[in-house]
Amino acid sequence: MDVKDLKTYFYLDDQKVARAVDDVDLTVNAGETVALVGESGSGKSITSLSIMQLINKPGKIVDGTISLLGQNLLNLSDKQMTKVRGNDVAMIFQEPMTALNPVYTIGNQISEVLRKHKKMNKKQARRRAIELLKMVGFPRAEDTFDEYPHQLSGGMRQRAMIAIAISCEPKLLIADEPTTALDVTIQAQIIDLMNEMKEKLDMALLLITHDLGVVAEYADRVLVMYGGQIVEEAPKKRLFKESKHPYTSGLMESLPSIYKEEERLGTIRGTVPPAHSFPKGCRFSSRCPHAMDQCFESNPDLIQLDHEHSVRCYLYTDE
Amino acid sequence: MATVEEKKMTQTEQESIVKVENLKKYFPIKGGILKRTIGHVKAVDGVTFDIKQGETLGIVGESGSGKSTLGRVILKLLDSTEGNIFFEDQDITKLNNKKMRPIRRDMQIVFQDPFASLNTKMSIEQLIEEPLLIQTDLSKDERKEKVNSLLKVVGLRPSDRLKYPHEFSGGQRQRISIARALAINPKFVIADEAVSALDVSIQAQVLNLMADLQEEFGLTYLFISHDLSVVKHISDRVGVMYLGRLVEIAPKKAIYEEPLHPYTQALLSSIPDTDVDREREVIKLEGDLPSPSNPPSGCAFRTRCPMAHERCAVERPELIHKGDGHYVACHLYDDEA
Ligand SMILES: Nc1ncnc2c1ncn2[C@@H]1O[C@H](COP(=O)(O)OP(=O)(O)OP(=O)(O)O)[C@@H](O)[C@H]1O
Ligand code: SF4
Ligand code: SF4
Numbered sequence: 001m002d003v004k005d006l007k008t009y010f011y012l013d014d015q016k017v018a019r020a021v022d023d024v025d026l027t028v029n030a031g032e033t034v035a036l037v038g039e040s041g042s043g044k045s046i047t048s049l050s051i052m053q054l055i056n057k058p059g060k061i062v063d064g065t066i067s068l069l070g071q072n073l074l075n076l077s078d079k080q081m082t083k084v085r086g087n088d089v090a091m092i093f094q095e096p097m098t099a100l101n102p103v104y105t106i107g108n109q110i111s112e113v114l115r116k117h118k119k120m121n122k123k124q125a126r127r128r129a130i131e132l133l134k135m136v137g138f139p140r141a142e143d144t145f146d147e148y149p150h151q152l153s154g155g156m157r158q159r160a161m162i163a164i165a166i167s168c169e170p171k172l173l174i175a176d177e178p179t180t181a182l183d184v185t186i187q188a189q190i191i192d193l194m195n196e197m198k199e200k201l202d203m204a205l206l207l208i209t210h211d212l213g214v215v216a217e218y219a220d221r222v223l224v225m226y227g228g229q230i231v232e233e234a235p236k237k238r239l240f241k242e243s244k245h246p247y248t249s250g251l252m253e254s255l256p257s258i259y260k261e262e263e264r265l266g267t268i269r270g271t272v273p274p275a276h277s278f279p280k281g282c283r284f285s286s287r288c289p290h291a292m293d294q295c296f297e298s299n300p301d302l303i304q305l306d307h308e309h310s311v312r313c314y315l316y317t318d319e
Numbered sequence: 320m321a322t323v324e325e326k327k328m329t330q331t332e333q334e335s336i337v338k339v340e341n342l343k344k345y346f347p348i349k350g351g352i353l354k355r356t357i358g359h360v361k362a363v364d365g366v367t368f369d370i371k372q373g374e375t376l377g378i379v380g381e382s383g384s385g386k387s388t389l390g391r392v393i394l395k396l397l398d399s400t401e402g403n404i405f406f407e408d409q410d411i412t413k414l415n416n417k418k419m420r421p422i423r424r425d426m427q428i429v430f431q432d433p434f435a436s437l438n439t440k441m442s443i444e445q446l447i448e449e450p451l452l453i454q455t456d457l458s459k460d461e462r463k464e465k466v467n468s469l470l471k472v473v474g475l476r477p478s479d480r481l482k483y484p485h486e487f488s489g490g491q492r493q494r495i496s497i498a499r500a501l502a503i504n505p506k507f508v509i510a511d512e513a514v515s516a517l518d519v520s521i522q523a524q525v526l527n528l529m530a531d532l533q534e535e536f537g538l539t540y541l542f543i544s545h546d547l548s549v550v551k552h553i554s555d556r557v558g559v560m561y562l563g564r565l566v567e568i569a570p571k572k573a574i575y576e577e578p579l580h581p582y583t584q585a586l587l588s589s590i591p592d593t594d595v596d597r598e599r600e601v602i603k604l605e606g607d608l609p610s611p612s613n614p615p616s617g618c619a620f621r622t623r624c625p626m627a628h629e630r631c632a633v634e635r636p637e638l639i640h641k642g643d644g645h646y647v648a649c650h651l652y653d654d655e656a
């Protein structure tokens with residue numbers, strides 16, 4: 001998948017425009033896990049909802065292309081897009097309860113997807129659904145098939161969500177904070193499961209999270225988002241060892257670790273500005289410890305430091 | 320001025336400010352047409368520990384392990400089912416509301432979601448003034464002065480006085496809750512997931528603030544959180560809960576560097592770390608947390624424990640002292656046969 005120049009704006013009542021996603025480029029290759037990280041309000045979720053074209057009024061995708069296997073999703077009709085959403089792209093959310101239908105059994109919900117998108121008959125769908133439930137780690141899959149979402153724990157619900165998401169063997173799986181609502185021992189199980197499924201099905205995985213630990217552990221490549229824009233992109237190891245953007249570095253310093261002894265945590269002063277009133281110039285300038293005159297004048301471009309590392313900051317634009 | 324080392328020394332010799340003994344809190348489960356009690360959720364099931372003057376005791380555990388119930392029972396916001404609670408050597412377990420009033424001044428709590436816990440119709444000034452009105456005889460001017468100084472202490476501007484909670488960000492609202500909790504100079508503060516809803520950069524600001532305030536006012540904290548990294552950062556000692564029971568408690572260094580309990584070991588190994596060079600060996604736990612209404616017999620962890628053996632199903636392990644303030648409840652350690 002290839003996203004280019006994506007812009008998603010919200011047109012607010014008072015004539016204000018919230019530029020929630022502003023010029024985002026993003027590529028995820030088959031078999032790769034790309035993490036999109038940022039604090040709340042940075043535009044991570046709106047980016048993924050834009051890819052799925054689940055943006056509602058007053059929001060609108062105002063520019064860009066989203067190509068998946070060569071076709072631009074933004075040119076598709078609603079009907080075609082519905083097909084893509086089931087078949088080629090699937091999404092897992094933070095709170096599986098909101099995505100699962102409480103009045104249908106788990107098995108019913110998986111079968112439904114299979115019958116609709118894979119044109120299976122009832123019997124085939126049931127057999128495949130049970131296979132899928134086994135695959136995501138339900139030992140008594142036949143029983144689970146007939147259970148309702150509320151009968152499952154949070155971790156089990158997320159497994160069920162994964163079973164639904166992979167039922168049509170999508171090319172791209174978007175996971176938006178898939179483990180944020182789960183305990184750490186369960187989180188480890190779920191992320192391992194997603195990775196295993198990614199490898200089995202050779203999917204591209206876009207992992208959206210605020211948790212840098214999860215990123216360090218599981219991503220191949222990382223994009224850091226701030227104020228609706230990508231401010232740094234690098235392979236995981238390089239990002240954690242040689243982060244360049246002051247925001248990325250600030251985030252890392254403010255994170256306590258179980259392996260380190262820090263007297264005092266680093267902080268980033270202030271808070272994320274709302275999407276309708278970013279500062280003029282660099283969007284991080286209101287919080288940046290290195291801000292210079294030009295930072296308040298204009299917003300830096302995302303520049304390529306080398307073939308795999310880019311950063312949006314004036315500290316790196318001079319030769 | 321005492322150095323940090325000296326301070327830690329005196330701390331270990333210091334008196335405990337809070338002590339709980341075999342504390343239990345069972346919630347009845349009602350069922351049937353007659354709404355009879357058909358069982359109990361054993362949210363806190365026989366917990367014993369003490370908190371020393373001026374220290375921070377961290378309590379970690381997964382959701383449903385009973386951390387918040389423990390905090391509420393200690394503050395007597397909930398009645399205990401069994402056991403005793405001591406505050407400054409006084410048994411407060413059975414005290415009625417009237418007798419509790421002077422003691423309540425000394426104990427405060429800060430919750431996870433500052434929005435839910437702040438009355439949105441009150442201005443910041445009214446919010447911080449409220450505990451002063453109820454608990455002290457300060458004059459109007461004195462109260463105003465106190466509000467201003469509290470705002471300053473938590474890093475807000477005096478001009479923020481007249482604003483309302485919705486005009487603040489999550490981190491700022493958490494500062495307001497802290498100002499409110501500190502208004503009547505408590506000795507003991509329980510922070511229940513107080514930074515969990517905040518973004519990391521903001522979380523760091525609030526954690527630093529809490530550390531500064533502890534230093535300045537000699538506060539004692541019970542810091543409840545599911546986040547083991549945050550707890551490590553702020554605590555002197557750490558207790559680990561599983562299904563209503565304390566399975567291990569020890570000085571911070573011992574818990575994080577030499578955890579004894581299989582659950583603590585698994586929990587620590589599951590935390591993803593940002594050190595990309597570290598080769599981590601995750602101890603995978605099978606299955607989910609069992610229901611606290613029907614915990615496994617013997618050791619409650621045995622259904623997920625990689626080290627479980629016969630004895631674990633029949634006998635409940637008690638906390639035993641392994642030296643240097645390190646306590647663990649597990650049969651691997653209770654008889655060195
Ligand atoms: N319906 C909406 N109307 C107006 N603004 C919106 C709307 N939805 C989102 N926004 C704005 O878009 C920005 C980005 O939101 P988004 O939810 O994508 O952030 P996020 O990084 O995913 O946050 P979180 O981690 O809290 O989910 C925010 O400033 C938000 O206020
Ligand atoms: S461009 Fe300027 S303000 Fe923006 S991050 Fe770089 S140094 Fe900071
Ligand atoms: S008592 Fe047994 S089951 Fe419980 S933690 Fe120890 S070894 Fe595991």
Ligand SMILES: [Mg+2]
Pocket residue numbers: 040044045
């Ligand atoms: Mg989000």
